[in-house]
């Protein structure tokens with residue numbers, strides 16, 4: 177069993193077998209037609225009738241595989257959604273539901289209605305009574321979906337719960353008792369780790385053995401059964417580069433605080449390429465021979481009694497902070513503390529810290545009180561945690577390009593769901609500028625023109641500092657706007673609620689880039705819908721596609737434009753030759769867009785490959801550690 181758990185070939189074969197089954201058009205058509213027919217018989221069924229039908233299905237799930245219950249389950253779900261919202265599930269949503277229920281990834285374009293597509297598989301998998309986890313990339317989406325869908329489930333006699341972000345095990349334990357539990361991915365993973373700590377094993381261990389050793393009453397989670405993951409590429413791929421680490425905090429001042437401060441001063445004096453070399457794409461720093469000599473000039477520091485790592489590593493950390501970590505991009509300073517910003521979602525984490533002294537190096541660079549390094553109590557890679565679920569599936573609008581990783585790591589095939597109606601999105605040509613300043617002005621000007629027409633505009637930026645720069649440019653034109661970047665106290669739901677109204681201007685970081693549903697009012701729809709401005713291409717093309725997908729949803733009109741400047745991060749770090757050619761060119765001459773576009777897309781693909789390699793390395797290390805632990809345990813067991 178363990179061999180197949182780690183074997184990518186067997187996972188890929190499993191994915192291939194599922195893919196053959198769900199890819200059969202006739203099979204899909206027959207199931208949808210049968211479900212529709214059954215649902216007509218249930219029209220206007222009472223709540224009691226629906227609950228009685230659910231009970232019958234639960235009874236049936238005891239003796240037969242849940243795949244065989246698709247038709248009757250779909251019929252009751254269709255009816256419950258009809259009675260709750262007064263809408264009919266689309267065929268593409270039933271199709272996606274069928275794919276997810278078959279343990280696969282449904283790739284459904286942004287705005288096609290994935291939230292409702294997840295109800296049917298969650299309902300089906302809850303029938304066994306072993307609990308379903310509906311996993312989202314963040315708390316906002318978990319709460320939004322649980323609140324929206326709870327009436328649909330409760331009409332069917334199915335209970336739902338929501339995980340809290342706080343380490344409140346009693347509240348979360350209660351949420352796990354529900355049939356369907358909503359929560360962000362990290363909350364599920366951390367509860368798993370808390371269970372590990374409760375049984376006295378901070379290192380990960382063979383899952384079943386651990387589960388069986390601890391009495392049910394003490395555990396927060398029930399045994400893992402089924403996971404349905406929304407924005408599955410974000411949760412299983414993008415976030416998988418960083419393992420989940422549960423750490424302890426100490427209020428004691430850091431004993432090596434002074435060393436971090438000195439390292440920061442030393443790092444400022446060192447020169448790139450002379451004293452150290454950097455790999456910008458991997459954020460790695462290496463001291464050169466001359467760098468080592470300079471760093472160890474003061475011999476007392478090399479033998480300082482408070483060193484917790486070799487002295488040159490303090491300096492390397494300080495150089496990494498100086499070279500790659502930027503305030504209001506990678507972190508913010510709030511209440512004299514460093515708070516990490518998640519690059520892909522734009523969220524600010526209150527309780528996360530960088531490990532290995534990096535957080536302290538950043539505190540030194542910002543002249544903040546230096547905290548003690550956290551001590552890791554338990555850790556698990558996301559890949560490992562999610563592979564513990566016997567059944568895993570999900571949905572996203574952007575699975576393209578990740579098919580191989582989904583198949584070999586998680587055994588998941590990707591099934592594209594056809595568009596319900598052709599998109600009405602108008603993709604305007606990219607706009608190229610030489611400097612950032614020119615870009616902010618151009619964005620503000622375009623926003624002003626559309627605002628005068630009454631069109632709502634969403635400006636998506638990739639960092640807090642950028643959102644502030646756009647905000648300044650808009651203020652210079654006396655334009656009123658809403659800023660959503662996690663720093664302000666703005667209520668996310670209400671800002672998003674207003675973003676589609678006539679004449680609204682919203683500036684946001686990636687907070688609004690994924691999963692958010694911007695509803696248009698009737699006038700803004702008439703005027704052409706939401707216009708999305710992408711302020712710069714991200715390192716991942718999927719992030720851009722998600723942002724563009726905030727407009728022209730569900731058959732609505734809309735448009736989008738991407739802005740590029742020679743000073744953009746993607747160009748600066750991964751394709752500097754584009755910057756050189758742009759800066760040399762005549763600012764008034766038209767740039768050769770197709771060529772620049774192709775080169776930027778290539779830079780994005782290369783970055784995606786590098787990230788995939790990083791994840792693969794993490795997985796290999798994880799495998800080696802697991803094998804080592806297993807051997808140790810076997811040896812101590814046989815002694």
Ligand SMILES: Nc1ncnc2c1ncn2[C@@H]1O[C@H](COP(=O)(O)OP(=O)(O)OP(=O)(O)O)[C@@H](O)[C@H]1O
Pocket residue numbers: 263264265266269284285286287288289290291292572573690691692693695725726729730
């Ligand atoms: N069957 C339906 N009938 C009418 N409206 C629907 C239906 N399904 C979904 N919608 C509406 O379509 C909009 C988009 O739905 P939703 O947010 O679930 O899309 P999505 O696919 O999850 O988008 P994204 O990929 O951006 O997360 C919502 O306003 C939702 O209420």
